[in-house]
Every structure is written in structure tokens, then in C-alpha cells.
Amino acid sequence: MAFSARPPDPLGPLNPGNVVSAGLRLYRDRFKMYLKLAVVAYLWLLGGVLAWAVAIGALGGLLSLTGNDALQFLGFTLGFLIGVVPFLYGSARFFMLSAVMSRLAFQELINQPETAAAAQAEMRPKLWSFLLLSVLVLLVFIVAWTILSTVASLAALLVGFVSGGILTAIFGADIGTAIGITLGVIVFLALFLIGLVWMVSRLLLPEVALAVEPETTASDSIGRSWRLTQASVVRIQFVVVATFLITLPIVLITNYVPQLLIVGLESGSNAYWAIYGLSLILGFLGSMVVMPLGQTVKGVLYYDLRSRREGLDLQLRPADG
Helix, strand or coil, X not given: CCCCCCCCCCCCCCCHHHHHHHHHHHHHHCHHHHHHHXXXXXXXXXXXXXXXXXXXXXXXXXXXXXXXXHHHXXXXXXXXXXXXXXXXXXXXXXXXXXXXXXXXXXXXXXXXXXXXXXXXXXXXXXXXXXXXXHHHHHHHHHHHHHHHHHHHHHHHHXXXXXXXXXXXXXXXXXXXXXXXXXXHHHHHHHHHHHHHHHHHHHCCCHHHHHHHCCCCCHHHXXXXXXXXXXXXXXXXXXXXXXXXXXXXXXXXXXXXXXXXXXXXXXXXXXXXXXXXXXXXXXXXXXXXXXXXXXXXXXXXXXXXXXXXXXXXCCCCCCCCC
């Protein structure tokens, strides 16, 4: 596809392959900007985690010197409560900066390009909304996971018992039971995975909606993603799988190769901890490279779905100048 990072006119609907290639082209053309955003986002997240750990360790360790178990417990509790504040703030900044990447890609496609600073300024009033959104999405997935597990388990038990009973009468207890269990497992995995993929597809884009639509709240953005992805699950999964395959080599090199080097090393040895530390560093670096592509593709996918369902009838603030 002949694609420019700043098209003179909206592109209109894209096929799944073009969604991925457009996201990849945008990511390549503005690699330094996206990488900088990713580095800052992960530093905020890491800083929040470290601040939480330091607060717990400092207060808990300080009061543990008293030798009083009650004071020690109080210190750890106070450290937890104090440290959770920078952790939540760092997490909010991480989620907001992730969504900034999607917004930048979307704005490019509608020919209203923004700088990273301008996008962050536009989204900063919604900082805590991005944290709230992550919590709401997590709760939705917990509920969905529970329902899917229950339904899939009941269906698997029903299929296993019925098929096992019938096959036992024909082939005997050993063969009938084995086939019944196998069919039950297959039914469970099929129903659970299909349901999970469907849920992930429907809730893939709420942070993009929150980022690009001025009046959208955290709860509104979940509904927005749900409506836009209706009848597009297969299309979305093509995009997700293609993006995953593109990033797979980086993920393997930065996350799994170092783990292979640990195998055979004595646990707790200097070499073990050196390789373990290297694996953590490489994992973070790999995530910093991979995450912007995923977010950029999300921005393109959001553009594509809006173009298909709404004809790109967008109510966005015009770009300055």
C-alpha cells in the first residue's frame, strides 16, 4: 500500500493488512518520538513500583528495629498506604502515555497531526480517568473470566459425562472414560478460548476512545469500544495476530533467550543473578520497543472502525494553526 504518514485526505476503511502496515509505517516514520514516549512511560511505571517498595521497606524496616511485632506490622501497613500513592500516579502516567501514542497515530490519519507535547497537554486533564479505565477493564475481565470458566466447565462436564457414558456402553469403561475426558477438555478449551478472544476483541480500544474523544469518560469509553468492535472480531484478530507476529522476534530475543541462559546455572550464584538482571533489563527494553507499535496499530484500527461504522463523522477539536 502506498501510504504517507500525513495523507492529504482521510484514507477511508482499510483491510486488516493495511491497518497493520499503516501502523508500522507511522511507527517507523516517527520512531524516535514513539520510543521516547515508551521510555518515559515505563520509567513512570518503574518509578511508582520502586517508590512503593521503598516506602514499605523503609517504614517496615525502621519500626522493626523496635522489636515490637505490632509496630512492625504498623510500619509495613503505613508503608503500603503511603507507597501506593506514587505507584498509582506512575501507573496513571503510564496508561496515559500509552494512549498518547494511539492518539498521535489517529490524528495523523485524519490529517490533524499533533506533537507529543500537544497531545499530552490535551489529555492531561484525563490522567486519572486512564487509571480508572484500567481498573474498570480489569474488573470486566475478571467477571468475564469467571463466567467463561463456569460456562465452559459445565459444558465440558455435560459433554464428558454424556459421551463417556455412551462410549463406555459401546467400547468399555477404559476407552469410554478416556474419550469422554478428552472430549470434555476439548469443549472446555474451545469455549473458553473463543469467549476470551471475543472479549479481548470487544474491549481492545477503550483507551483510544478516551484519548481521542474530548467528552468521553472512562466508563463511556468501554461502551464506545464495545459498539465500534461489534461484528468486527475476526477483522480485529487478524490485526492482533499480524502485529504479534511482527513483534515476536523482539519478544523472543529480549524475554526468552536470557531465560534459556539461566538454565543449568546454580540458583543464587553470581552468574545466575547477573543473567537474571540482564533478562529484566532486556525485557524492559524489548517492551519499550514493542509497545509503541501495538498502540500505533490500535490508533489505526480505531480510525478504520470509525470510518466503517460512522463514515469518519468525527467531532474532534481542529488542530492548532
